[in-house]
Amino acid sequence: MNVTEKILHAHLVSGTPVAGQEVAIRIDQTLTQDATGTMAYLQFESMGIDRAKTELSVSYVDHNTVQIGFENADDHDYLQSVAKKYGIVYSKPGNGICHQLHLERFGKPGKTLIGSDSHTPTGGGLGMLAFGAGGIDVAVAMGGGPYCIAWPKVVGIRLTGSLPPGVSAKDVILAVLRRFGSKGNVGKIFEYYGPALAGLDVPSRATIANMGAELGVTTSVFPSDDVTRAFLKAQGREADWVPLAADDETYDETWELDLSTLEPLAAAPHNPGNIETIAEHLGQRVNQIMIGSCTNSSYRDIKTVALLLKGKHVHPDVEVGIACGSKQVVRMLADEGLLSDLIAAGCRILENACGFCIGAHMSPATDAVCLRTSNRNFEGRSGTQSAKVYLVSPETAAASALAGAFADPRALEVPAVSMPERFTLDDSMFLYRDTAGAGVPGTEIKRGPNIGEVPPRRPLPECLDGVATIKVGDKITTDHIMPAGARLKYRSNIPEYAKYVFEHTDPGFHAAALANRDAGKANVIVAGESYGQGSSREHAALCPMYLGVRAVIAKSIERIHRANLINFGIVPFAFADPEDYDRVSQGDALVIERLREAIAGDGHATVRNLSNNTTFDVTTELSDRQKRLLLAGGLLSAVAQGQA
Numbered sequence: 001m002n003v004t005e006k007i008l009h010a011h012l013v014s015g016t017p018v019a020g021q022e023v024a025i026r027i028d029q030t031l032t033q034d035a036t037g038t039m040a041y042l043q044f045e046s047m048g049i050d051r052a053k054t055e056l057s058v059s060y061v062d063h064n065t066v067q068i069g070f071e072n073a074d075d076h077d078y079l080q081s082v083a084k085k086y087g088i089v090y091s092k093p094g095n096g097i098c099h100q101l102h103l104e105r106f107g108k109p110g111k112t113l114i115g116s117d118s119h120t121p122t123g124g125g126l127g128m129l130a131f132g133a134g135g136i137d138v139a140v141a142m143g144g145g146p147y148c149i150a151w152p153k154v155v156g157i158r159l160t161g162s163l164p165p166g167v168s169a170k171d172v173i174l175a176v177l178r179r180f181g182s183k184g185n186v187g188k189i190f191e192y193y194g195p196a197l198a199g200l201d202v203p204s205r206a207t208i209a210n211m212g213a214e215l216g217v218t219t220s221v222f223p224s225d226d227v228t229r230a231f232l233k234a235q236g237r238e239a240d241w242v243p244l245a246a247d248d249e250t251y252d253e254t255w256e257l258d259l260s261t262l263e264p265l266a267a268a269p270h271n272p273g274n275i276e277t278i279a280e281h282l283g284q285r286v287n288q289i290m291i292g293s294c295t296n297s298s299y300r301d302i303k304t305v306a307l308l309l310k311g312k313h314v315h316p317d318v319e320v321g322i323a324c325g326s327k328q329v330v331r332m333l334a335d336e337g338l339l340s341d342l343i344a345a346g347c348r349i350l351e352n353a354c355g356f357c358i359g360a361h362m363s364p365a366t367d368a369v370c371l372r373t374s375n376r377n378f379e380g381r382s383g384t385q386s387a388k389v390y391l392v393s394p395e396t397a398a399a400s401a402l403a404g405a406f407a408d409p410r411a412l413e414v415p416a417v418s419m420p421e422r423f424t425l426d427d428s429m430f431l432y433r434d435t436a437g438a439g440v441p442g443t444e445i446k447r448g449p450n451i452g453e454v455p456p457r458r459p460l461p462e463c464l465d466g467v468a469t470i471k472v473g474d475k476i477t478t479d480h481i482m483p484a485g486a487r488l489k490y491r492s493n494i495p496e497y498a499k500y501v502f503e504h505t506d507p508g509f510h511a512a513a514l515a516n517r518d519a520g521k522a523n524v525i526v527a528g529e530s531y532g533q534g535s536s537r538e539h540a541a542l543c544p545m546y547l548g549v550r551a552v553i554a555k556s557i558e559r560i561h562r563a564n565l566i567n568f569g570i571v572p573f574a575f576a577d578p579e580d581y582d583r584v585s586q587g588d589a590l591v592i593e594r595l596r597e598a599i600a601g602d603g604h605a606t607v608r609n610l611s612n613n614t615t616f617d618v619t620t621e622l623s624d625r626q627k628r629l630l631l632a633g634g635l636l637s638a639v640a641q642g643q644a
């Protein structure tokens with residue numbers, strides 16, 4: 001077996017291991033972050049379970065830490081009290097970014113992890129099978145329930161050669177994205193192997209696994225070897241190490257990449273799959289450079305930047321911000337004097353949190369050209385609609401910071417940063433480790449005014465009497481559906497947050513959807529390829545559900561978002577013939593007679609477009625479990641009815 005199969009078989013609860021078939025797997029660990037966590041825990045509370053039943057569950061606060069107004073702080077108080085009550089470890093704001101922290105302090109080879117964040121696969125760098133999921137799936141796993149995925153096709157990525165100086169893990173994953181693109185990889189797990197792994201430290205592996213999310217794969221995984229062991233040992237966790245390797249190199253598909261041939265790359269605006277070389281841009285002026293995010297904020301990454309900038313100064317016309325991934329990284333850089341070098345070089349030192357990556361602050365100027373070491377450059381995600389964001393390695397970011405323009409780090413002497421013998425260990429910002437798993441039952445849950453309720457859901461109607469309330473194109477991300485940035489603080493308040501659904505795509509959507517809902521009509525979203533790319537935020541299904549959306553009809557829908565739609569009782573239909581997309585216009589009246597019958601049956605239905613008097617067919621492939629969820633009106637209703 002390969003590594004993926006070994007971990008899956010060891011955790012298989014039910015289902016047949018045949019590619020594409022839904023299986024249920026046991027989950028050892030869960031993580032949440034605050035922006036998806038409040039809703040996850042509200043749903044967990046509503047399930048009436050007394051404590052987290054996993055081996056370990058951690059609630060991180062890293063997204064909403066800017067605290068303008070009371071909303072973020074209300075969320076933190078709520079999350080802290082829930083963690084205490086239910087036996088969940090709580091990571092305080094300021095401790096760091098969930099994926100970096102989980103890698104440092106909790107991840108274990110061979111274990112399964114789900115997290116209410118699409119970059120949870122970062123744990124694959126340690127040999128875990130780690131999945132991004134909706135908050136409600138995490139709630140179910142905390143209650144001891146399994147997690148359902150389609151049994152994957154495993155793609156083996158054989159890495160050979162070694163990285164030239166100045167070229168790093170970010171360039172590796174950008175090369176993988178160049179080969180495989182950011183759509184069309186649904187249902188696959190990418191497993192890395194080959195001789196080059198001996199030269200790739202755990203943070204580098206984690207960078208590659210992290211940005212597997214941008215490929216749209218189910219997850220990515222590395223073996224657990226001596227490199228893994230050394231990392232865990234340096235984290236004081238050698239006891240957590242187990243060896244894990246593929247018995248043979250049998251994969252559904254393979255691809256070989258010789259690292260020696262790589263050059264510095266960038267993902268150009270506005271998609272992580274849009275790969276260009278730095279050479280194509282050399283000398284082009286840059287206005288802003290942001291270094292950090294869960295992709296590239298490790299000790300290795302920030303130290304490399306600090307050594308490149310040491311004794312020099314960033315270009316006067318460029319703004320440079322640095323956000324370390326964790327308290328451990330900040331402390332080590334401080335103790336080694338490197339923080340001082342970064343400050344002296346003219347960098348703005350930012351909080352060790354998601355911050356700029358999600359547009360929570362540091363939005364660039366109008367039309368700015370930005371280089372960022374993060375993983376997503378969707379239009380407007382930086383907070384500035386007209387900004388052009390390029391995703392690059394820390395080395396390219398540092399070289400360009402000095403030049404004030406795109407620069408090739410290979411022209412500089414790039415230091416090789418090796419892993420320390422011992423990382424600085426300081427777990428003081430993790431609370432409730434002593435009560436993890438048991439909890440403190442009498443704890444009062446703090447619910448400030450920002451903490452809303454889980455909206456009610458209704459069973460699927462017999463017949464869909466609807467309107468194509470919006471028609472969108474290809475690669476619509478969950479950032480388009482449910483913007484973050486300035487709106488992120490409403491995550492715990494669905495009626496408020498729902499006002500911003502499709503805010504930048506169609507500002508009239510909210511009013512139109514509410515009017516339809518109140519007139520007894522179902523809202524239908526019509527979309528092109530890869531609908532729902534990107535973030536795992538279940539709000540991109542939950543808020544549309546609140547506004548009365550009952551179906552999405554798309555050319556294709558991405559994995560996590562499709563699961564979220566089903567969890568909230570929205571039918572994810574695909575056009576049987578993609579050309580029928582052209583036969584629907586925004587505002588058309590659409591009817592599906594016998595909708596329930598179609599869902600209970602083979603998922604085929606005929607849509608009558610009353611506005612142009614045509615019909616077209618739609619389909620949806622559903623497991624029996626998914627049928628039950630949709631018919632009940634979503635996962636929570638199904639749980640309440642004993643149907644989950």
Ligand code: MIC
Pocket residue numbers: 035036063116117118119132358484534535536537
């Ligand atoms: C993201 O990077 O888009 C986020 C913000 O971390 C999301 C989660 C969210 O929307 O809260 C993700 O990746 O799932």
Ligand code: SF4
Pocket residue numbers: 063097117119293294295353354357358374375
């Ligand atoms: Fe945070 Fe950005 Fe990572 Fe999402 S991608 S978890 S916003 S750092």
